[in-house]
Amino acid sequence: MPVPQSERTTGASIQLRGVTKRYSHDGRPAVGDVSLDVAPGEFVTLLGPSGSGKSTTLNMIVGFTDPSEGEILVDGRAINDVPPHKRDLGMVFQDYALFPHMTAAQNIEFPLRYRKVPKAERQRRVDEALEFVELPGYGGRLPRDLSGGERQRVAIARAIVARPVALLMDEPLGALDKKLRESLQVEIRHLHQELGITFVYVTHDQDEALALSDRIAVFNRGRIEQIADPETLYERPSTLFVAEFVGESNTFEGIVRGDSGAIRLECENRSLGVPAGSSLRSGDAAALVVRPEHVRIRERRESDEGNVLTGWIDQILYLGSTRSIEVMLDGGGAMMIREPAGQWSDAEPGNTVTVSWDLEASILLPGDSARGAEAASP
Numbered sequence: 001m002p003v004p005q006s007e008r009t010t011g012a013s014i015q016l017r018g019v020t021k022r023y024s025h026d027g028r029p030a031v032g033d034v035s036l037d038v039a040p041g042e043f044v045t046l047l048g049p050s051g052s053g054k055s056t057t058l059n060m061i062v063g064f065t066d067p068s069e070g071e072i073l074v075d076g077r078a079i080n081d082v083p084p085h086k087r088d089l090g091m092v093f094q095d096y097a098l099f100p101h102m103t104a105a106q107n108i109e110f111p112l113r114y115r116k117v118p119k120a121e122r123q124r125r126v127d128e129a130l131e132f133v134e135l136p137g138y139g140g141r142l143p144r145d146l147s148g149g150e151r152q153r154v155a156i157a158r159a160i161v162a163r164p165v166a167l168l169m170d171e172p173l174g175a176l177d178k179k180l181r182e183s184l185q186v187e188i189r190h191l192h193q194e195l196g197i198t199f200v201y202v203t204h205d206q207d208e209a210l211a212l213s214d215r216i217a218v219f220n221r222g223r224i225e226q227i228a229d230p231e232t233l234y235e236r237p238s239t240l241f242v243a244e245f246v247g248e249s250n251t252f253e254g255i256v257r258g259d260s261g262a263i264r265l266e267c268e269n270r271s272l273g274v275p276a277g278s279s280l281r282s283g284d285a286a287a288l289v290v291r292p293e294h295v296r297i298r299e300r301r302e303s304d305e306g307n308v309l310t311g312w313i314d315q316i317l318y319l320g321s322t323r324s325i326e327v328m329l330d331g332g333g334a335m336m337i338r339e340p341a342g343q344w345s346d347a348e349p350g351n352t353v354t355v356s357w358d359l360e361a362s363i364l365l366p367g368d369s370a371r372g373a374e375a376a377s378p
């Protein structure tokens with residue numbers, strides 16, 4: 001739905017500079033030294049497992065939580081001391097946070113009353129917001145008479161009715177079922193395009209992050225591991241954590257051996273070729289990651305190019321548009337292989353097979369010293 005010209009803005013830039021949050025004096029901070037630059041109108045997602053510091057970061061931007069250290073700037077202006085209601089930011093939570101005794105229209109009107117917008121103008125903007133989230137005529141309903149998806153639309157309408165310079169959302173689709181989530185993802189993407197304002201979005205769901213975002217900041221233990229556009233994050237993760245959190249991966253851990261001309265990864269039970277151009281040196285602990293869709297599978301016979309391993313098929317999972325094959329490797333470990341529909345091999349459970357992939361499909365990353373010895377894990 002088109003947004004009236006009067007509603008269009010370019011959105012604000014948001015910067016975090018060395019932001020740390022400690023809830024207690026001992027132990028690891030919930031958020032440690034996070035720096036982030038969100039451009040005006042950009043859609044940036046904070047992605048990471050539960051407890052990695054995403055909500056704390058969002059709450060510091062919106063002003064519900066004070067940083068222990070560091071600075072937060074909106075359009076270049078430090079806002080650490082500005083109270084939340086004066087930050088001009090819209091916020092949407094997972095649990096809707098609607099006032100249960102107020103109708104949808106009264107909920108949406110609330111921020112305008114608070115700002116003392118005249119009644120006629122309030123009425124007009126509430127109707128406009130309801131239309132914008134495709135709920136015209138729903139203004140008189142109480143939250144309990146709305147479905148989960150409709151409630152979240154009302155919460156979004158309430159968050160944008162005062163024309164914020166940025167919209168912050170914390171797992172807004174977390175309470176909804178898969179189908180509804182997917183359709184609301186499309187709507188949120190449209191909303192972003194139509195409003196033109198800056199979006200900062202929190203989720204632990206990598207598919208959601210990949211589908212929605214201009215850029216994704218991957219959080220791990222209170223820090224940003226990598227910030228990049230979805231494709232870069234998937235194709236060129238910079239750490240093992242990112243490679244394994246974003247998308248599916250087969251991981252082999254070992255030690256780099258050889259010189260720059262021909263280096264290999266020596267694992268406990270196998271030796272793997274690695275792509276040229278790595279900055280890792282002989283003796284470094286490293287991990288080699290291969291995406292399941294880059295692995296070929298065939299009956300055990302002729303030799304293949306690239307890395308070739310042998311094993312047997314344990315399981316084949318039919319997933320509709322793809323199927324997923326689990327191969328138990330000779331020498332230990334397992335690999336997951338994904339075949340798109342229409343390109344299925346004649347592999348069956350129990351078959352002995354070779355699996356192979358091109359060197360260029362291998363992503364070589366510094367080893368995770370926090371983890372144990374060699375393991376191949378799908």
Ligand code: ADP
Pocket residue numbers: 023030048049050051052053054055056057
């Ligand atoms: P995420 O949003 O990624 O799930 P959070 O930002 O909610 O992570 O939490 C990060 C860490 O901070 C967790 O260890 C969590 O237990 C802790 N934490 C969050 N809120 C509080 C709080 N109000 N008091 C104390 N610890 C908190």
